Amino acid sequence: MLKVGINGYGTIGKRVADAVAAQPDMDVCGVSKASPDFGADGAVRRGYALYSAREDRLSAFRDAGYDVAGTSEDLIEESDVVVDATPGGIGAENRPRYEAAGTPAIFQGKEADDLVETSFNARANFEAAEGAEYVRVVSCNTTGISRLVAPLEEAYGVEKVRATLVRRGGDPDQTGRGPINDILPDPITVPSHHGPDVNTIFPDLSIDTMGLTVPTTLMHMHSLNIELESEPTSAEVRELLAEESRIFVVEDDLAIDGTGKLRELARDRGRPRGDLWENCVWGESINVQDSELYLFQAIHQESDVIPENVDAIRAMTGLADGDESMQTTDEALGIGL
Ligand code: NAD
Structure with missing residues (x-):
């Protein structure tokens, strides 16, 4: 079993840990956190070995009653692969530590593309990460766009993508984020930085994006206009997308009118944390x-990148090829609504 360490056990890290634990070919060898808060409590309750991100915080964990296995340095040594899910920018600081230990690492969306050998989306460029030591799983929005573009490109060819990203103000636990009563062009400059991020997956794709931030925590919403090179019917596109395991085509008779009902559906289906790993x-x-x-698609920012992290682990370590990895991940998590 491959030993996977999770450095940074927050919104993304805790979900990656549970997803890794559910796989037949990998185990969580420990998780590292910066502070002994409720997240540390959750990790211990799930049976994960807990490490302190910093040496000088060890006593804070011990004072709070946690039996700490060591520092993140120890976790990095212990791991075959580390998933770095620390806040943006800290991954770049951590890379020399992974190099010193000879431990391959996966970084997340906020880190720069030039920190790694390749940016990654399982459906679009699994092969690019095969054998790589440092890989970045692209952001939630870029993951959502990449999953959509890949089958459209294959089936019809894509001339140009225009996307307006209506983004949630913050995650449910981010009490300091906003706006709480406004609609922000964000960034105000057009086109936004999201298009170039998609180009880290599809270098030749013509794409322009605009961003807005709104007062919700549930999901992002994308309004998309895509010029295709051929002329399929709406029904054909619908059928094509419905065949994708990580795209959930919301059927009309479900009467789902927005992101609130989507998340409620996920809870009704018993999804962990009400997560929606699929583009909706x-x-x-x-x-x-x-x-x-x-088309309109909703993206659950807290969870759509989770299966991608699992597949990136397999690509880097050679555990499986792309199709096999995605199938294993999907089955282990129960992806497909
Ligand atoms: P988060 O703030 O929820 O979690 C970060 C965790 O890292 C916290 O538990 C914190 O205690 C811990 N931490 C801080 N410094 C550390 C250090 N030096 N060593 C180890 N742990 C440390 O952040 P998040 O939302 O999970 O985001 C993590 C990364 O994932 C970012 O790059 C972000 O852009 C990306 N991402 C986030 C989302 C999202 O919507 N939340 C979606 C996709 C990608």
């Missing part, structure tokens, strides 16, 4: 006019 594309919104495709 409204079937009724899929509309092709003169080779221009329009």
